[in-house]
Amino acid sequence: MMVRVTAPSPRRFASSDEWRWPRQSRHSSVKLMRRLALALLCASFPVAAQGQQPAADTVVVRAQLPRDVAVEVVSLFNATTTLRTTERTDIAAGRDVPGDVAVLDGPLTVAGHVAGRVLAINSDVILARGARIDGDLLVVGGEVEGSEGAVIGGELRIYHAPLRYTQQGDQLVATLDATSVEEQWWRRFERRGRRNFNRLEIASAGVYNRVEGLPIRIGPVLYRDQGWGHFRLDATAVVRTESSFASSTPDVGHDVRFEARAGRQFGASVGGRIYDVVAGVEDWQLSNAEVALASFFFHRDYRDYYGRHGGQLFAALRATGNAELTLSYSDERWRARTTRNPFAFTLDGVAWRDNPQLDAGRFHLANLTLRVDTRNDDLHPRDGWYLLADFERGAGRIDAAGPTSPNARLTGTGTTRYHRIFVDARRYNRIAPNAQLNMRLVTGGWLSGDPLPLERRLSIDGPGTVPGFDFRSTGGTDVGTCGEVSSPPGRPAQCERVALAQLEYRNDLHVSVSRGSGAQRRTRLRLDGAWVFFADAGRGWLVNAPASSLNVGRHELPPLSSYRTDLGAGLDFDLLGVYVAKALSEPKEPPNVFLRVRRRF
Amino acid sequence: MRVLARATVLACALSALWSAPAVAQRRVQLDVTVPSPANPVTVTSTGLFADPDMRELVRSGFPASLRYRLELWRAGGLFNDLEGTREWELIVQYDPSGQRYRVVRREGGRLEDLGSFATLSTAQAVLERPLRITQPAPQRQARRYYYNFVLDVSALSVSDMDQLERWLRGVRGGTAAGAIGSGMRTLMLRMLGGENRHYERRSSTFVN
Numbered sequence: 001m002m003v004r005v006t007a008p009s010p011r012r013f014a015s016s017d018e019w020r021w022p023r024q025s026r027h028s029s030v031k032l033m034r035r036l037a038l039a040l041l042c043a044s045f046p047v048a049a050q051g052q053q054p055a056a057d058t059v060v061v062r063a064q065l066p067r068d069v070a071v072e073v074v075s076l077f078n079a080t081t082t083l084r085t086t087e088r089t090d091i092a093a094g095r096d097v098p099g100d101v102a103v104l105d106g107p108l109t110v111a112g113h114v115a116g117r118v119l120a121i122n123s124d125v126i127l128a129r130g131a132r133i134d135g136d137l138l139v140v141g142g143e144v145e146g147s148e149g150a151v152i153g154g155e156l157r158i159y160h161a162p163l164r165y166t167q168q169g170d171q172l173v174a175t176l177d178a179t180s181v182e183e184q185w186w187r188r189f190e191r192r193g194r195r196n197f198n199r200l201e202i203a204s205a206g207v208y209n210r211v212e213g214l215p216i217r218i219g220p221v222l223y224r225d226q227g228w229g230h231f232r233l234d235a236t237a238v239v240r241t242e243s244s245f246a247s248s249t250p251d252v253g254h255d256v257r258f259e260a261r262a263g264r265q266f267g268a269s270v271g272g273r274i275y276d277v278v279a280g281v282e283d284w285q286l287s288n289a290e291v292a293l294a295s296f297f298f299h300r301d302y303r304d305y306y307g308r309h310g311g312q313l314f315a316a317l318r319a320t321g322n323a324e325l326t327l328s329y330s331d332e333r334w335r336a337r338t339t340r341n342p343f344a345f346t347l348d349g350v351a352w353r354d355n356p357q358l359d360a361g362r363f364h365l366a367n368l369t370l371r372v373d374t375r376n377d378d379l380h381p382r383d384g385w386y387l388l389a390d391f392e393r394g395a396g397r398i399d400a401a402g403p404t405s406p407n408a409r410l411t412g413t414g415t416t417r418y419h420r421i422f423v424d425a426r427r428y429n430r431i432a433p434n435a436q437l438n439m440r441l442v443t444g445g446w447l448s449g450d451p452l453p454l455e456r457r458l459s460i461d462g463p464g465t466v467p468g469f470d471f472r473s474t475g476g477t478d479v480g481t482c483g484e485v486s487s488p489p490g491r492p493a494q495c496e497r498v499a500l501a502q503l504e505y506r507n508d509l510h511v512s513v514s515r516g517s518g519a520q521r522r523t524r525l526r527l528d529g530a531w532v533f534f535a536d537a538g539r540g541w542l543v544n545a546p547a548s549s550l551n552v553g554r555h556e557l558p559p560l561s562s563y564r565t566d567l568g569a570g571l572d573f574d575l576l577g578v579y580v581a582k583a584l585s586e587p588k589e590p591p592n593v594f595l596r597v598r599r600r601f
Numbered sequence: 602m603r604v605l606a607r608a609t610v611l612a613c614a615l616s617a618l619w620s621a622p623a624v625a626q627r628r629v630q631l632d633v634t635v636p637s638p639a640n641p642v643t644v645t646s647t648g649l650f651a652d653p654d655m656r657e658l659v660r661s662g663f664p665a666s667l668r669y670r671l672e673l674w675r676a677g678g679l680f681n682d683l684e685g686t687r688e689w690e691l692i693v694q695y696d697p698s699g700q701r702y703r704v705v706r707r708e709g710g711r712l713e714d715l716g717s718f719a720t721l722s723t724a725q726a727v728l729e730r731p732l733r734i735t736q737p738a739p740q741r742q743a744r745r746y747y748y749n750f751v752l753d754v755s756a757l758s759v760s761d762m763d764q765l766e767r768w769l770r771g772v773r774g775g776t777a778a779g780a781i782g783s784g785m786r787t788l789m790l791r792m793l794g795g796e797n798r799h800y801e802r803r804s805s806t807f808v809n
Contacts, residue, residue, distance in 0.1 A: 147711065148736075156711040376672065376683055377751070380799060383683040430674065430681040433747050433803050437680075528801070574799060 065140060065161040070174040073140050073163060076119050077102045078171050093128065100135070104172070107142070110150070117154065121172075122162045197223050205238045205255065205277065208292040210301045210352040212278050213242030213342035217255060229262035238277060242340040253277050269316040276309040278337060281358070281455055282493060284388075284424055284442065285464030290597045299344040299352070302462055302471060304492055306358045306455050307335040323372045330365040334358070334455055336402060339490075353472065356492035357403060358454040359412075363396035375428060379598060380574075382436055386426040390444075394418050394456065402454045403488035407548035409451045418449035420456055426601055434508040436530075440601045442538075445497030451544040452496050457482075459493030460500050460538040460564060463594045467536070468566025468583035470592060479539040479564060482550050495540025495550075499557070502601060504534040509571065529573035534581075534600065537565040572599065631802035633671075633750045634731075641735045642804070644671060644750050650725050655754070655798075659702075659721060664694035667728070668753040673737040676745040676806055684746075685737025691715075693724055704728065739809035748804040755797045 077084070082099030089103050095112035106123030110131040117135035118125070124142040127133075129149035136154035137144070141162030164175040198220060205215035219236030238253035259271035280291075280303040295301045310332025317325045339355045368391045375384035394417070401412025422444035429437050442465075446452050461480035462471035469480060472491040477484050482495035513525040539562060541552045552558050563585065570579030577596045583589035629651065634643040649667065650656045659665045673685045689708040696703060701717040702724040718724040739746045 152710065154710070158711070158713040160714060160716060376686065377670075379797075380751075380801070382749075383681075430683075431679065432681065433674070433676065433749075433806065 065159055065163055067176055069140070069159060070163055070176060073119060073121055073138065074165065074172045074174040076100075076117070076138070077104065077121060080119065082116065091131075093130065121165075196225055197221075201234070201236065205236070205253075207280070207288045207303070208296045208342070209278070209280075209303065209305060210295060210339050210342060211242070211305045211337040211355050212240040213340065215240050215253075215278065229260065229264075229267060232259045232261070233257070240278075242342050263318070265318075265320045267318050269318065270314070272311065272313050274311040275332075276307070278305050279308045280305055282458060284422075285462060287597060290464075293597065295342070295344065297345045299347040299350060300471070301353060302464070304356050304358070304490065305337050307333075307337050309333045309335070322374055324370070326367070326369045326371075328365075328367045328369070330363075330367075332365065333360075333362045334453075335360045336400075354490035356454070356488060356490035358492065359398045359402050360400040361396055361398040361413075361416075361453070363394050363453075366393045367391065381428040381438075381599075382430045384428055386424075386428075388422075388424040390422045392420045392422075392456070394420065394453070398453060402492065404454070404492075404494055405482070405484045405487050407484060407545050408482060408494045408542065409545060410547075411451075416450040416453065418452055418456070419447040420445065420452060421447050422458075436504075436506040438504045438506070438601070440500075440502040440504075442500040442502075443498065445495065445540075446543055454492055454494070457493045458495045458498040458540055460495070460498050460540050461493070463592075463596065464600075465500055465536065466538050466564045466566050466581075466583075467568060467579065467592055467594055468581040469564055469586070469589060477549060479541070479550065479558075479562060482540050482542055482548075484548055484550055493540075494542075496543050496545075497552075498538065498540040499563075500536070500538030502534065502536045504532060504600065506530045506532050506572070527573050529571060529577075532570045532572050532577070532579065532600075534568050534570075534579075535566070536568075536581075537563045539563045570596075572596075574598070629752070629754070629798075629800050631750050631752055631800055633748045633802055633804035635748070635804050635807040636738070641733050641738065642671070642748055643731045643733050644669075644748075645729065645731045646752055646800075647729045649728055649754070650721055656721065659693060660695055662695050662697055664692055666753075666755045667691040667693070668755075670751040670753075671734055671737070672749040672751070673739065674747050674749060675739075675741070676747060684740070687734060687737055691728060693721075693728070695721070742809055744809055745806050746809055747806045750802045750804070752800040753797055754800070 080100045080102035083089075083097055083101045085102075085106075086104040087106070088108075089101075089106055090109045091097060091101070091112045091114065093111040097112070097114045097116070100116035100119070101108070101114050102119040102121070103123050104121045106120055107126060108118070108120050108123055109126045109128065110118070110133065111128035113132045113134075115134050118133050118137045120137075120139045120142055122141035123139070125137065125139055125144045127144065127146035127150035129146065131146070131150040132153075133150070134153040137147075137152050137156045139156075139158045141159070143160070144156065144158055147156060165172045166175060167173070200219070201221045202216065202218050205217035206212070208214050216239045217236035218239060219234070221235075222231075222233040224231045234255070234257045236255050238255055240251055240253070243251035253276040255273070255275045255277055257271065257273040257275075259269055261267060261269040282303065286294075286302055291301065291303050310330055312328055312330040312332075314326060314328035316327070336357045336359075337355055339352050341352065370387070370389045372385060372387040375381035375386055395415075397415045398413050404412075424440070424442050426440045427438065429439075431437050445458055459481045460466055461469065461474075461478075466480075472481065474480055474483075478487070481487065481491055481493055483491055487494075507530060509529050509531045511525070511527040511529070514521050515524050516522055537560075539558060540550075541558050542548050542550045543552060543554050545551045565584040566581045567584060568579055568581030570577050575598065577599070578593070579596065579600075580591050580593050582591045629649060630647045632645040632647075634640075634645075636642045646667075646669070650659060650665075655665065668688070668690045670686060670688045672683055675682045675684050689706060692705045692707070694703055695701070696717075699717070701719060702721050703717045704715040704724055704727065706713040706715050715727070718727065
């Protein structure tokens with residue numbers, strides 16, 4: 001088989017960091033014949049043709065404009081009435097074009113202002129510094145120079161493959177290749193995240209846990225792009241592997257959410273949600289993946305859960321992906337969930353830790369939540385801030401109060417009204433090219449009103465907080481969970497306020513294991529990670545339990561000597577980290593070895 | 602016996618977690634050449650598809666997303682300051698019908714079709730060419746700077762339904778046991794976000 005082989009050399013560099021590719025020759029008859037010959041050959045040997053890849057050092061350049069892009073540009077060209085030319089065109093500085101511009105076989109030079117869209121077919125576009133295009137810039141069979149010094153209000157799309165066309169009067173007609181299939185994935189890619197879709201979604205509805213097993217949501221998702229924003233509707237049933245199929249009364253939840261969003265990077269959202277789901281009490285300590293894996297593999301569930309059934313309205317303001325302010329109002333009923341016996345790889349015959357019996361009742365909740373994230377990388381941050389602040393006003397009635405330690409709260413059932421705040425602030429700093437010093441401060445709890453219901457209480461306990469202390473193991477008076485004398489089954493979080501400070505020093509670590517020497521030397525294993533040294537301090541306390549030894553005045557902080565403190569070190573290899581932590585404030589506590597998925601915070 | 606089976610599955614799952622990034626990190630190589638008065642900073646990434654798993658996925662039609670980020674840091678003082686960032690993304694996807702690898706570059710609102718190639722090796726060679734970057738550039742004189750070059754590679758960026766569709770069409774083929782093993786590994790990696798492979802390279806420190 002003979003094919004023409006060419007090297008993909010760059011045609012030229014308009015600016016130093018832009019890539020350029022050879023244009024396709026307009027004389028396509030040779031190419032057409034070659035394709036025909038190739039197609040005949042492939043048809044003769046279909047199995048071989050599918051099973052073999054061309055040789056690694058060959059390249060067949062078949063630059064081809066995707067079919068529906070060709071249709072699109074021809075349609076746009078024919079529809080353009082403000083300024084349509086078939087020759088070299090200059091829009092000088094100071095000139096204002098009130099509508100769309102279409103140029104065939106230019107080039108087009110823009111130094112002024114175009115209020116609409118610019119389309120260049122088989123033409124280069126040169127943008128002078130200060131040029132302004134309010135709409136999209138679409139270039140087919142050409143290149144763009146100077147885009148960095150110009151303002152393009154819409155999208156900039158560049159296709160280096162030229163348009164093949166014929167002219168009928170003043171109208172263009174695209175010459176389409178009937179066998180073209182490129183547009184299928186190409187258009188899918190271009191419209192990724194912006195196309196309309198309806199689909200059936202089957203996905204996890206939360207973490208693998210000891211009260212539901214694996215919650216799975218099943219249902220349709222409708223998405224409609226409106227140009228100015230989108231509508232989205234998720235209507236899913238929530239099936240729980242432990243309870244939906246085991247009891248006479250099917251325990252099937254639901255989660256229906258509607259959202260209308262205006263704008264893309266900046267904008268606002270409004271929406272509503274009705275739900276019957278299981279929620280975690282404190283989901284700020286460990287990630288969902290960590291909780292799920294610990295439950296599934298090691299039979300340790302680090303969260304407590306309760307049922308939420310009700311509805312919610314919300315509105316949000318958004319600034320890029322870095323900041324969001326959300327206001328929500330919910331009317332919901334809380335109820336306790338009992339422990340089931342889901343499968344675990346280890347210790348499967350052992351009983352799970354009880355899920356504490358939390359308060360049951362009806363609540364009206366108003367939340368104002370601010371999230372600011374200026375980190376340079378979500379998963380591997382080296383610089384920036386992360387701030388999550390939530391203010392909640394709750395009012396309702398507790399019908400069945402969950403048990404607490406003696407003196408942890410004076411009254412249980414009855415009407416209640418409270419204000420609560422929660423703040424998680426993190427700062428990531430690079431102190432040297434290979435070293436980081438990161439800090440985290442978590443604080444929150446009761447602000448005013450009645451004592452907090454158990455669902456809104458907090459703890460400083462376990463690997464996500466002060467890992468030198470084992471999870472739910474301290475007896476007697478416990479500043480981690482605010483249990484005193486005795487704790488109810490499952491040892492729920494009972495603190496009304498908490499404070500936690502975490503400090504972490506990280507230094508890059510590169511591990512390479514090689515075999516042989518000289519030219520025979522081969523790297524067998526290479527791991528890039530970091531060694532980590534950390535210190536933590538934190539505790540919880542009560543403010544509405546004067547009879548308790550853990551009570552601290554509403555306007556006071558506990559003495560620093562009463563805080564849980566620890567020191568630790570570990571190795572973090574991106575996906576998994578292994579650490580050891582030793583409690584300092586309780587020297588008798590043995591060191592704890594623990595795993596974390598990705599970073600500690 | 603049951604305990605042994607569980608231990609085996611657990612060991613396989615954990616080894617999958619550990620081995621995937623280890624194998625990948627063995628070959629992908631990032632390089633950053635510090636700028637000189639005549640030339641801006643130059644970045645290079647090589648061995649992008651040397652990992653057999655990644656190569657197989659791309660050849661099976663899964664799009665590979667290569668997200669690059671070049672950061673300019675100013676050293677000195679108590680903390681190093683991030684002075685500028687430039688991000689771009691390259692997407693490579695094999696079209697089995699046309700038997701071509703298409704490469705697209707996206708940067709901000711700019712979308713550029715870089716062409717289609719007959720083999721992954723040629724597409725890779727093009728992606729691996731040195732790239733000269735003019736921005737971000739050091740602005741202050743007589744200060745110490747360095748660049749940090751980051752690459753995040755993900756091969757499974759298509760939607761779950763698309764994956765399922767391809768799976769059902771038997772694109773990857775293989776035996777039932779192989780499918781279960783592969784599915785288990787994919788599930789674990791997806792739970793941990795491990796399908797996204799992360800590489801970083803720091804330049805030497807230079808004085809502007």
